[in-house]
Amino acid sequence: MKLIIEKTSKEMGCSAAKMIAREMEKKLALNLCLATGATPIGCLQELVRLHKEEGLDFSKTTSFNMDEYVGLGKTHPQSYYYYLNQHLYQQVNIDRNNTFSPEVLAEASVAAANDYTKLIYEKGGIDLILLGIGRDGHISFNMPKEALHPYTHVEQLSEATVSDNLRFFEKRKEVPTEAITIGLKVILDSRKVILIADGEGKSKIIREFLNDDRITTKLPASFLRLHDDVTIILDEKAAGQIKPEMRLPESKRR
Ligand code: F6R
Numbered sequence: 275m276k277l278i279i280e281k282t283s284k285e286m287g288c289s290a291a292k293m294i295a296r297e298m299e300k301k302l303a304l305n306l307c308l309a310t311g312a313t314p315i316g317c318l319q320e321l322v323r324l325h326k327e328e329g330l331d332f333s334k335t336t337s338f339n340m341d342e343y344v345g346l347g348k349t350h351p352q353s354y355y356y357y358l359n360q361h362l363y364q365q366v367n368i369d370r371n372n373t374f375s376p377e378v379l380a381e382a383s384v385a386a387a388n389d390y391t392k393l394i395y396e397k398g399g400i401d402l403i404l405l406g407i408g409r410d411g412h413i414s415f416n417m418p419k420e421a422l423h424p425y426t427h428v429e430q431l432s433e434a435t436v437s438d439n440l441r442f443f444e445k446r447k448e449v450p451t452e453a454i455t456i457g458l459k460v461i462l463d464s465r466k467v468i469l470i471a472d473g474e475g476k477s478k479i480i481r482e483f484l485n486d487d488r489i490t491t492k493l494p495a496s497f498l499r500l501h502d503d504v505t506i507i508l509d510e511k512a513a514g515q516i517k518p519e520m521r522l523p524e525s526k527r528r
Contacts, residue, residue, distance in 0.1 A: 275506060276505045279510060286507050287314070287316020290320075290468050291318075292320075295321065298331070301401060304401045305336045305397060305400050306335060307340050307402070310339070310357045321366070322366060326365075331367065336374070338374045338400065338456075340403070341354060341414050341415040341456065344378045344452040346450060353375075354375065376454035377389065387427050388425070391426040391460060407495050408438070411496070416461075417429060417432045418493060418494060424460070431450070436451060461498075467503060468507060470507045470508070471507075473511050476508075477511060483495050484516050487499065
């Protein structure tokens with residue numbers, strides 16, 4: 275795992291966007307899987323800037339949402355498809371036919387989840403996945419538990435995650451408690467992984483993640499240790515509790 279510590283959250287986002295852009299330039303028909311939420315906003319803004327000012331081409335890119343709230347269709351303002359549409363798709367030249375998210379309005383969620391796994395692999399798998407991390411160590415919506423799922427599945431969101439998401443909704447009862455998410459195997463099958471985190475609120479989980487080299491289902495992000503091409507990009511606040519002696523051999527501070 276490679277660790278990059280940028281000074282600010284904005285620089286963290288730009289750094290991730292530049293890595294994504296480099297991969298898009300190497301392979302025009304790149305299959306991307308992008309996290310949503312607060313952390314990726316700066317990265318998405320920089321991707322849009324690179325498109326508008328430097329001609330970054332999305333015309334052959336495919337984009338998969340890694341998760342979606344059960345019951346919130348693509349046009350719901352709090353759905354994750356809506357988020358990517360707003361922050362990325364409608365500002366770049368991506369073909370909407372190449373943008374996918376799990377079918378969360380279907381009666382049979384399990385079948386819909388299986389179909390999504392199938393779709394991802396039929397399209398050639400994920401080339402690059404951009405992950406955020408929850409304060410409890412979840413990646414995508416794989417919550418800390420006794421056992422984790424490999425493939426796309428329905429996940430009950432943890433109390434902490436529901437509370438964190440409350441800021442995007444008016445009332446607690448509106449916050450979805452279930453999501454369809456890709457699983458750990460789908461994440462680990464992605465050819466390149468970038469994980470981003472910013473702010474003091476993430477410093478504790480980043481410390482737990484990076485200061486211990488074991489793998490545990492209680493900290494789903496720890497499974498990234500099984501992957502050969504992972505870059506973790508933090509701002510200084512998120513990196514604030516990493517002990518100097520625990521810093522990874524390949525880490526860089528800017
Ligand atoms: C969202 C996702 C989640 C978030 C995580 C952090 O698509 O997969 O794992 O990345 O909950 O969310 P923020 O960035 O809002 O702190």
